[in-house]
Amino acid sequence: MRLTKHSDYAIRVLLLAESHQDRNLTVDQTALIHGLSAPHLKKVVRTLTAAGFLLSVRGRSGGFRLARPPEEIGLGAVIRVTEPDFALVECYREGSACRLTECCKLPPVLNEALAAMFEVLDRYTLADLALRRAEMLPAAPPARFL
Numbered sequence: 001m002r003l004t005k006h007s008d009y010a011i012r013v014l015l016l017a018e019s020h021q022d023r024n025l026t027v028d029q030t031a032l033i034h035g036l037s038a039p040h041l042k043k044v045v046r047t048l049t050a051a052g053f054l055l056s057v058r059g060r061s062g063g064f065r066l067a068r069p070p071e072e073i074g075l076g077a078v079i080r081v082t083e084p085d086f087a088l089v090e091c092y093r094e095g096s097a098c099r100l101t102e103c104c105k106l107p108p109v110l111n112e113a114l115a116a117m118f119e120v121l122d123r124y125t126l127a128d129l130a131l132r133r134a135e136m137l138p139a140a141p142p143a144r145f146l
Contacts, residue, residue: 001088001114001117003079003082003083004082004083004084005040006043006044006047006082006083006084007078007079007082007083009034009036009040009041009044010044010047010048010078010081010082011075011078011129012030012034012036013030013041013044013045013048013054014048014053014054014066014073014078014126015126015129015130015131016030016033016034017054017064017065017066018066018070018126018127018129018130019130019131020065021065021066023063023065024057024061024062024063024064024065025063025064025065026062026063026064027041027042027045027063027064029063030045044082045064047081047082048064048078048081048082049064049067051077051078051081052067052068053066053067053068053073053078053081054066054067055067066126069127070125070126070127070130071125071126071127072125073125073126073127074121074122074124074125075121075122075124075125075126075128075129076118076121076122076124077122078126079118079121080118086114088110088114089106089107089110091104091106091107092107
C-alpha cells in the first residue's frame, strides 16, 4: 500500500507547524521550506483545517498553526482524513469488473492488514513524530523562515 502525496504532504505540514507553534506559517513559506508546490499545499492545508487539525488565520500576519496540542493529533486520524479511500483492490470499488468478487478470499485478508496498519497508526500522535527545527531542515532554507 502507498499513501498519496496528499497524506505525505499533510504530515510534513503538521510536523512543520508543530515545530513552529510560536507563530503562524504561510503556505508559501511551507512550500519553500519543503520544496513543494504551493497550490498543492493550499489544498492540503484546507483539508487539515476542515478536519480541525490546523487553524487558519486571516490577515496580514495570518497563515496557519496547529488547532490543538500535538498530543491530540493522531496519525491514524490524519491518514483517514487525507486518503481518498482504502480500496486496495478493484473489488472494493463500485462497479468492480472482477469476476472473482463473489468467491474471492483476498478481501478479508486485506481488511485484516488494513486494520493492523491503523492499529499501529492510532498509537502515535504528532507529538511522537516531533522534530527539533535543526533536525527538520538540514538543507537550510532562508533563515527568516526558521
